């Protein structure tokens with residue numbers, strides 16, 4: 319059987335409203351999620367035993383046993399063989415990491431039932447397209463009306479543990495998102511709409527990792543950026559750049575100024 323190749327794109331929470339907390343401690347979310355045209359690359363080769371190999375710029379520290387979500391994704395799908403992950407994305411970074419890898423493996427193996435048990439971000443990563451995510455992550459509504467958005471993603475190299483960020487969030491019952499822009503709304507209308515929404519984890523993440531404030535300030539200072547915001551529980555932040563193709567040069571400029579940061583330009587859909 320030929321290998322199966324599948325992409326595990328970077329996940330970006332364009333908005334992330336925390337609207338409540340359940341008795342078991344999990345938080346209720348209302349989030350517009352989109353996916354980049356870059357990410358980890360996964361290759362599946364059928365065989366008698368499950369085995370994980372990892373390469374790429376962020377391979378270091380990635381577990382190759384059951385602690386890796388792709389291991390558990392393969393088990394759920396009843397599949398064995400070699401899973402090779404080319405780790406191009408920083409992990410523990412608010413852009414999907416292991417959840418996107420697991421979502422990609424489930425997609426490749428034709429497993430469509432939402433695997434919430436692998437993590438709150440896994441169902442949306444199984445979909446891997448623009449979607450509104452609610453509940454604790456299990457309610458996924460595809461959003462086909464969002465125009466492609468040019469963006470820059472920046473990670474300053476600090477790891478922010480998600481439970482820690484949630485634990486310093488004081489106000490848990492915040493407003494849901496406004497109704498999404500109507501069908502056929504222009505990219506400018508979408509940007510205006512996005513600017514009125516929030517990531518409620520941004521402030522708590524900044525208390526844990528103050529460098530996030532520097533990243534957002536650097537992105538906001540770039541000419542042509544219409545919105546700068548953190549994704550997920552951080553520390554990766556994104557900036558939207560409306561002018562056709564302008565995000566590429568802006569990413570290059572930013573990378574030259576902050577060579578220690580991971581900077582990537584792309585399109586979110």
Ligand code: C5P
Pocket residue numbers: 343344345346347436437438439453454455480481484
């Ligand atoms: O589900 P996942 O493993 O991604 O979540 C990591 C941690 O983030 C959870 O243990 C929980 O502390 C927090 N979390 C939460 N509410 C969510 C998602 C995650 O409180 N909806």
